[in-house]
Amino acid sequence: MIIAYLYHDLLNLYGESGNIKMIDKILSDNKIKHKILYLSLNDELNFDDYDLVYIGSGTERNELIALENLKKYTKDIKKYIESGKHFFVTGNTLDLFGKTITDSKKISALSIFDYEVKHGDRKMHDVQVESHVTNKKIYGFINNMSDTNIEYNLFDYGFRIKNFIGTYIIGPILVRNPEFTKYYMNNLTGKKLKYDLKNEEKAYDRFTLRYKNGGTKQ
């Protein structure tokens, strides 16, 4: 399995390398051969070579730099997603895959999907949302200025179309949500994998307690 971690040095704002670390660990634990390519602006991208493409979030400035770069590959990306290959995007980088982004002016995005994005006031808060694909809620954090009309079908802030999975939740979502991670990894590999996520599960349970008690100390 070839994993392309795109813009690892440009869109790297909220510790999202944690997602790559987690995918790496689970594939290794299951002895699935894989290679992670760290790619960015200076690299030629060959979407035919990748089995998974991951992009994390970045500053608004860096987001637009990445958009310019990705526009060279719009056709390739469309074909890649159409063919059912895996794409995973976290945070405000989801902005890029809609039709337009309106900030001080309206600019056209990649138009992979139909949604539109407007930049408004910045939102920064914890989230705990029901999930349609796992028994447990998704925990995470929001930190962006994006208002969109995306129709979320996985959980609030998260959607899946074919094997493109995108969420506005920032950071290491696959570290924080072991149940979702199992769903994600089984889907990625097409296998029922073995998991040793004891610490992840204990950490998750602690968050459940904190949310229940409305405090940060529990």
Add this chain to the structure above:
Amino acid sequence: MYMNGIIILLAKLSHKILHLTGKGSTFPGDFALKLNKNIFKHFKMTETVIFVTGTTGKTSVTGCLYEIYKHSNYKVACNIKGANLSGGVLTTLIDSSKLNGKSKVDVLILEVDERFVKVISKYITPNYLIINNLSRDQLARNGHHELVFEGINNSIKKETTLVINADDPLVNMFSLGKKNKIIYYGVSKNKYSTKNMTNSYDVCYCPICNSKLDFKYFNYGNLGYYTCPNNDYNRPKCDFEAVLKGDRVLIGNDNISIANDALYNVYNTLACYSLAISNGVDKNKVIDALNNLSMKVKRLNTFNYNGFETTMLLSKNETPISYNQSLNYISNQKGDKTVVIGYTRISGRYNMMDISWMYDVNFELLNRKEVKRIILIGSYAYDIATRLELAGIDKKKFKYVIDPEESFDFIFNNAYKNTKLYCVVYFDLNYKYLDILKKRGVKL
């Protein structure tokens, strides 16, 4: 007009009373602001006003400059306890001014929180603005570092001389498109420099042409020597360049000692030297003050307990650059180690539970055989354990204690035999442990 005088009088009185009761360093300012939100305008600035800002080192630089000016016989005031928001800055103004708003000092040094530079700059235009570094910090509150950058950048007026760290590619961006006088300082390649970046980049593309910057070396974090392949954005030639020699630095021909042999202290010292010399302070006095000061700077808290030589490394959650300094320090020490990591809450200031910052901290530094045991404290112990596992560290090394109340004794009962102990803890646990030590009569 008289009203403002009365407000200041009341504020001054309140400070005297609070001082007697040992309370509050921002109350007088907060109080005066409440009575007149434009009270800042009442003050007439002295000849030299210096703002000190950045992600780390603000309080050290402010305190150090204060000592330099005092030693050089200037009348000087500063907000010395790190009270760096509007109320704290205003309190300093109240203390250092007469009732009519005239300053009683020659030099006013204000530590200003990086998010408040834009607020304070509405009322005060400093002669000098020191920006020591800028990196990702408390993102759950700040959004991200470029927003903080923009806030500062839009508030800089052309009269202000910028004193900036040339090694920081984000800080150097303050020089773009400005006609201000700029003084650059930087640190040459040294024993701490590394070839590769070990943390998440805040800036690694040219802000002008978007080409990837070439880094010849990194000093720490994103700081280092960078050039743009199109020469659009290079680390500038410095007005003041420090060269490390053992635990001392050479700046030009001047030889200055550095506290704790730590690179961040080199940058702090260099910032102060660059400013003071540029402002015309007597050179011998500056060197003299810096050398005396480094003797006085508080060493890290170390003590012996239960047979373990222990070092406390107060580490700020959510500020990877400062957290990494602690981990770097540990990995530079010789011998077998037990490392203690923990906190009871992520932030002392707000009630948010984002853990993404842990993945911008280079915990991989602890993945070495001399680290024999890692004790994890508090309800986030399993989040830390997960992070450490993902850094490749064997979880057999971990011991957990969830209840912070039990953690002190747990540490000393569970530390690995014949190791030195390093406690990487947040304010909450740091104070708790220092308190326990005091009660048990242990000398620091």
